[in-house]
Amino acid sequence: MSEPAGLQSGTTAATVELEQLTKRYPGSPQPVVDNVTLTIRAGETAVLVGPSGCGKSTILKMINRLVEPTGGRVRVGGEDVGAMDPVGLRRRIGYVTRASGLFPHMTVAQNIALVPEMSGWPRARIRARVEEMLDLVGLDPVEFRDRHPRGLSGGQRQRVAVARALAADPPVLLMDEPFGAVDPVTRDHLQGELIRVQGELHKTIVFVTHDFDEAIRLGDRIAVLRERSHIAQYDTPESILTNPADDFVSGFAGGGAALKRLSLTRVREVDIAAYPTLTVDDPLQEIFNKLRASVTNEILLLDQRGRPYKWLRRGDLMRAKGSLARAGTLVNDTVPRDATLRDALEAVLTDSAGRVAVTGRRGEYAGVVDVETLMNTVHELLEADRLEAMETRHALEEMRATQTHAEQEGEGGGQMT
Missing domain, CATH: 3.10.580.10 (CBS-domain)
Structure with missing residues (x-):
């Protein structure tokens, strides 16, 4: 079976499309994922955020067919993943979980080299790729390549997991709460590293979290999910913070929108x-x-x-x-x-x-x-929020006034008839 064009080695990124995606387990009265349609643009980081049990991890696993959909389909790079060999598909999509999933009996280098070896890469190319990936995630190859996972900290294991997921140069990277099991300081550092790595590689990343602060820090777009993965809002972090679609989104985002927006602006x-x-x-x-x-x-x-x-x-x-x-x-x-x-x-x-x-x-x-x-920037963000809120309020007032005027004219016309 030939490798799909959208998933060929060296492809920088690929669009991911979910089309009426549904997952229902036998004996369950309601589907876990119910008719989800969503497009994730090539090269963007899309974060799926929502309450526990809303199906966000199930969506992630249906993209690489660890879970088979009950209905609908997934396209990656324009190709229907349901028509692909699932093993080959998973080799071409990076996957990082909360528990890192490193093989304990293998060294760091062997873990990172796993998919390139299965894909038939030459040894010299694999060695160079291992060095490149360790350097990319901020680990000294000389110090870490021959160590085993048990000798690493939690943060170091997650860095190696990211390096392994990227080793075969996949266009798509799936991340299922990858930093949820580490302490807050390490988590903060790992988030910063992911931002840096994505700034260099521009992969398509689908990231699952229940932490909205993490979502706005990492995401180019955020899908706020209700129960059964119904999409409450799918938009940029700025739009969600300043114009939440409803009370559910507003409550999930929490207060302090202007300060949260500090997570959207980079030092550069x-x-x-x-x-x-x-x-x-x-x-x-x-x-x-x-x-x-x-x-x-x-x-x-x-x-x-x-x-x-x-x-x-x-x-x-x-x-x-x-x-x-x-x-x-x-x-x-x-x-x-x-x-x-x-x-x-x-x-x-x-x-x-x-x-x-x-x-x-x-x-x-x-x-x-x-x-x-920094304080000047905070003031600018607050002022921008204030002006945008005023513009939104004025637009709503004008819309209501126009609607009222139209209704009054309609009633007057009916009386004349």
Whole structure:
């Protein structure tokens, strides 16, 4: 059986279409998934969010035929998955679960190489792909490739699971509450890593969660599901926050829409200041001179790989008697350019100086964002919400007035007749 065009190796992304998709289990009075029609655009992250038991995980499993639909169909890249070999289909769709699903007797490298090996890739290509995938998810290949899952933390196992799911370069990635079993700090980091990885790869991702904050942070579009997967609203996070379709959606989204929208804006979208920097290898006199000339009263010292290392202020070197080892304050927190403004605001608020260093993909220095910039953005979001709410209210009032006028004219016409 030839490989469908939409699922060929190297295809960046593919559209996923659900057409009147239904799943009914024997003996159940109601279907778990009832007549769902939904289109997920190629290259987008679509998040299915809803209460427990609404069928969102069942939808995910019907896409790769771990669960067979009772009715309707799924198309991936224009191809009906019901006509495909299910084993071959699953090899071409990445799948990450809450429990990672790594094989404990295999090394990290063997787990990642599994699908490429089954697909007949040459050994040299597989080795290179394993290294590439570990690097992509932020794990040092030298340190991690020969380790076993039992020797990894929960967050590291999930990173390896993502690397394995992406190893054969699938156009579609299914993620079923992949970060639900890790602690909040690790979960936050993994979400940030997924945002970064998606920014590089542009896969089609279908992500299941019950956490609306996670949904608005990760999703290009969100499907808010009721019981039996009835779609209450399918829209962008911004639209759902500012114009919820009904009370169910509004209640599920919760309050604080303007602050939630901080999760929709990336650090790269705001003004990142260029702080004066030097490296640990620069002469002390040059560091002195730059500190004296700095209008910010401080400089950022970078390590030998160009990563933020220490904040140095005037007087630090004098108090430390000219020794860089004892001078300044270590950089304890940074945010990547793909981080959300919410991440940046949390980092800034825990820093007494009210700023945080911004980094690139490999941790290299990219600039600094401060509390003033972030607060200005918050005010802009609040003002945008206020104006949009006013426009919506005025539009509704005009629509009601027009409707009332038309009804009155209709009644008058009837009397004349």
